[in-house]
Amino acid sequence: MKARVTVTLKSGILDPQGKAIEGALKSLGVAGVASVRQGKVFDIEIEGADKLRAEAALKEAAEKLLANTVIENYRIEVL
Amino acid sequence: MKSAVAVFPGINRERDMARTLKLISGTEPAMIWHAETALPAGTDLVVIPGGFSYGDYLRCGAIAARSPIMDAVRAHAARGGLVLGVCNGFQILCESGLLPGVLMRNKALKFICKDVYLRVERSDTPFTRGYNAGQVVRVPVAHGEGNYVADEETVKRLEGEGRVLYRYAGPDGSLDPAWNINGAVNSIAGILSERGNVLGMMPHPENHVDASIGSTDGRGLFAGLADHFKRVA
Numbered sequence: 001m002k003a004r005v006t007v008t009l010k011s012g013i014l015d016p017q018g019k020a021i022e023g024a025l026k027s028l029g030v031a032g033v034a035s036v037r038q039g040k041v042f043d044i045e046i047e048g049a050d051k052l053r054a055e056a057a058l059k060e061a062a063e064k065l066l067a068n069t070v071i072e073n074y075r076i077e078v079l
Numbered sequence: 080m081k082s083a084v085a086v087f088p089g090i091n092r093e094r095d096m097a098r099t100l101k102l103i104s105g106t107e108p109a110m111i112w113h114a115e116t117a118l119p120a121g122t123d124l125v126v127i128p129g130g131f132s133y134g135d136y137l138r139c140g141a142i143a144a145r146s147p148i149m150d151a152v153r154a155h156a157a158r159g160g161l162v163l164g165v166c167n168g169f170q171i172l173c174e175s176g177l178l179p180g181v182l183m184r185n186k187a188l189k190f191i192c193k194d195v196y197l198r199v200e201r202s203d204t205p206f207t208r209g210y211n212a213g214q215v216v217r218v219p220v221a222h223g224e225g226n227y228v229a230d231e232e233t234v235k236r237l238e239g240e241g242r243v244l245y246r247y248a249g250p251d252g253s254l255d256p257a258w259n260i261n262g263a264v265n266s267i268a269g270i271l272s273e274r275g276n277v278l279g280m281m282p283h284p285e286n287h288v289d290a291s292i293g294s295t296d297g298r299g300l301f302a303g304l305a306d307h308f309k310r311v312a
Contacts (some may be wrong), residue, residue: 013183013228014183014186014226014262016183016184016185017185017188018185020188046105061284064145065137065141065142066108066137068138068174068181069142070179070180070181070230071183071228073180
C-alpha cells in the first residue's frame with residue numbers, strides 16, 4: 001500500500017528557507033508568487049492491505065519521528 | 080566528577096569535549112556509543128557533544144534523539160542526574176523532549192562559525208557556578224541551526240523561572256539585537272530544564288579552556304560542574 005505523509009511548518013513559525021525560495025522565485029520573475037513555505041513529503045510503502053492499521057502506523061511514525069509537533073503539522077494519506 | 084560523553088555517528092566534537100572534561104576534572108570521561116542501552120554506573124554528568132549526528136537528516140538531532148542511549152540519558156535525567164548538551168547536543172536534547180522548544184535555521188540562513196559573547200544570567204546553578212551573574216564570556220559558535228524558538232507560553236515560563244542561563248550579548252553585556260547572531264527568541268543561547276539538571280546551549284565552551292588557544296572563558300562552566308560534584312560528594 002502506498003502512503004504519503006506531508007509535514008508542513010505551523011503558521012506563525014518563521015521559515016527562513018521558504019523566504020529565501022520566495023525571494024529567488026520573485027527574482028526569476030515567476031508571476032504571482034505571494035509567499036512560499038517549505039515542507040517535507042515522505043512516500044512510504046506499507047505492508048499488507050489493512051487501511052486502518054496503515055493509518056495508525058503512519059500516525060505513530062509522524063508523531064514519533066517524521067514531524068516535530070512543536071513546530072510542524074502533518075497530514076497522512078493512504079493512496 | 081564521573082562523566083560520560085554520548086557518541087553518535089556524525090558527531091565531531093566529542094574529542095574536544097572529552098579533552099576538556101579530563102583537563103578540568105582530572106578524570107577521563109567514558110565514551111558511550113549510541114547503540115548502548117546503559118550509562119556506566121555512578122555517572123554524574125552526561126554530555127551530548129556537538130557535530131552533525133546522522134548528517135542532520137530529517138531535522139538536526141532528530142534521529143540521534145531516538146537512539147537507544149537516549150533512553151538511558153532520559154532515565155539519568157529523571158533521577159536528577161546532570162546532562163549537558165552543546166550545539167548538536169542541544170538540538171538532540173530538544174528533539175528528545177528533555178528540553179522544550181526547537182533550534183531553527185539561523186535567521187540569516189548562514190552557517191556561523193566565530194567567537195561570540197555570552198552573558199551569564201545567574202550563577203546559582205551547577206552549570207554556571209564557575210561564573211558571576213552578569214559576567215560576559217567569549218566562546219565560539221559553529222552552527223547553521225541555532226535559532227531558538229518556542230511557543231510564547233514556553234518562553235514566558237523559561238524567563239519567569241530563570242531558566243535562560245546564557246544569552247548572546249555584546250562585550251559589555253548589552254542585549255542589542257545586533258549581537259543576537261542567529262535570531263534566537265530573547266537572544267537565548269542556553270536553557271535549563273524545569274528541574275534544573277539539564278542544560279542545552281549552542282556555543283562551545285569546551286573549545287575555550289586552553290590558554291594556547293587565546294581564551295579560557297569556557298573553563299568556568301566545567302570548573303563549576305567539577306566544584307558542584309566535589310560539594311555533593
